[in-house]
Amino acid sequence: MTSPRDADPLDDIPDGRDETAAERADRNWVEVLQELRVLQTGTQILTGFLLALAFQPTFSDLSDGQRTLYLILVVLAALSAIVALAPVALHRVLFQRRAKPRVVEYGHAALITSLLTVAVLLIGVVAFVFDVVVDGAASWAAVVALSVVLVLLWIIAPAIIRARHSRKERS
Numbered sequence: 001m002t003s004p005r006d007a008d009p010l011d012d013i014p015d016g017r018d019e020t021a022a023e024r025a026d027r028n029w030v031e032v033l034q035e036l037r038v039l040q041t042g043t044q045i046l047t048g049f050l051l052a053l054a055f056q057p058t059f060s061d062l063s064d065g066q067r068t069l070y071l072i073l074v075v076l077a078a079l080s081a082i083v084a085l086a087p088v089a090l091h092r093v094l095f096q097r098r099a100k101p102r103v104v105e106y107g108h109a110a111l112i113t114s115l116l117t118v119a120v121l122l123i124g125v126v127a128f129v130f131d132v133v134v135d136g137a138a139s140w141a142a143v144v145a146l147s148v149v150l151v152l153l154w155i156i157a158p159a160i161i162r163a164r165h166s167r168k169e170r171s
Helices: 021-053 057-061 064-093 100-133 136-170
Strands: none
Touching: 021 064, 021 100, 064 100, 100 136
16 A cells, blocks of 8 residues: 655656655645746746837838747747746646646646747847847857757756766666
């Protein structure tokens, strides 16, 4: 017979904490909310920047390609906010229904999706600014450089750390 303090079935590796599944879900939900706050702050600043651009006198000087990129970036900014807020909306709908583990799973998926959207948005905004201020070649150089940094810091470094941690856990 399993005890309520057994590892959460959603977590493959027990972490040694003495908590019930409900306590773990509550803790994980707080972590998801904190990550949402961090993500939303940066996204809101970028969105504000993008929205203010359309009302600048020189906005009419943009090329058709630059205007198209601008509109794509505005949509990405809105999309990232919508996806990042989706777990909060789900939590409201499922409030007091004892579905916190599902809300946490959904929040995790939404945060991963938001991170991908924000990655494209960040790189796109820099590309847009470089294209307007310098030229298309500089824009592409910035895209490549930032993409490399993003892949290194968001994918490769975490994968290395995770692999080292897994090896250490097995030893």
